[in-house]
Amino acid sequence: MPLIGSDSQSxxxxxxxxxxxxxxxxxxxxxxxxxxxxxxxxNRLRVIEERTSNLQRRYMVTEQNMLSSNKxxxxxxxxxxxxxxxxxxxxxxxxxxxxxxxxxLKKCARKEEITMIKRYVDMWEPIxxxxxxxxxxxxxxxxxxxxxxxxL
Numbered sequence: 001m002p003l004i005g006s007d008s009q010s011x012x013x014x015x016x017x018x019x020x021x022x023x024x025x026x027x028x029x030x031x032x033x034x035x036x037x038x039x040x041x042x043n044r045l046r047v048i049e050e051r052t053s054n055l056q057r058r059y060m061v062t063e064q065n066m067l068s069s070n071k072x073x074x075x076x077x078x079x080x081x082x083x084x085x086x087x088x089x090x091x092x093x094x095x096x097x098x099x100x101x102x103x104x105l106k107k108c109a110r111k112e113e114i115t116m117i118k119r120y121v122d123m124w125e126p127i128x129x130x131x132x133x134x135x136x137x138x139x140x141x142x143x144x145x146x147x148x149x150x151x152l
Contacts, residue, residue, distance in 0.1 A: 109117075130138075
């Protein structure tokens with residue numbers, strides 16, 4: 001164990017060269033390679049910026065399309081709601097009229113009643129009935145015949 005203040009602290013520490021003690025990297029970079037890398041990075045940055053601007057344009061177009069579709073659907077929904085309300089009103093009016101018809105039909109004669117009346121009519125034979133005028137005419141004719149018989 002080294003003691004504090006001993007010579008071991010004053011000795012320079014060996015530089016760590018990595019796990020396998022690889023080669024030392026050159027400290028000076030070639031300016032041509034640096035220029036190529038900068039140009040390459042600049043080109044990549046331009047491509048990324050172009051892609052980003054294209055994505056932004058697509059996003060804006062999509063957003064505008066969604067807004068216009070939303071407005072269209074909203075107006076169609078309102079129209080459909082108005083139509084539904086109108087149909088509901090018509091159905092309620094029809095319901096009221098059907099109830100009125102049912103009440104009127106309840107007041108009408110039933111089939112049994114009609115057949116009973118038909119039997120009475122057939123039994124009485126109203127075709128053989130005479131009218132007042134016919135009776136008056138017949139009585140007048142008979143009176144004239146009697147008067148003529150008395151005169152003769």
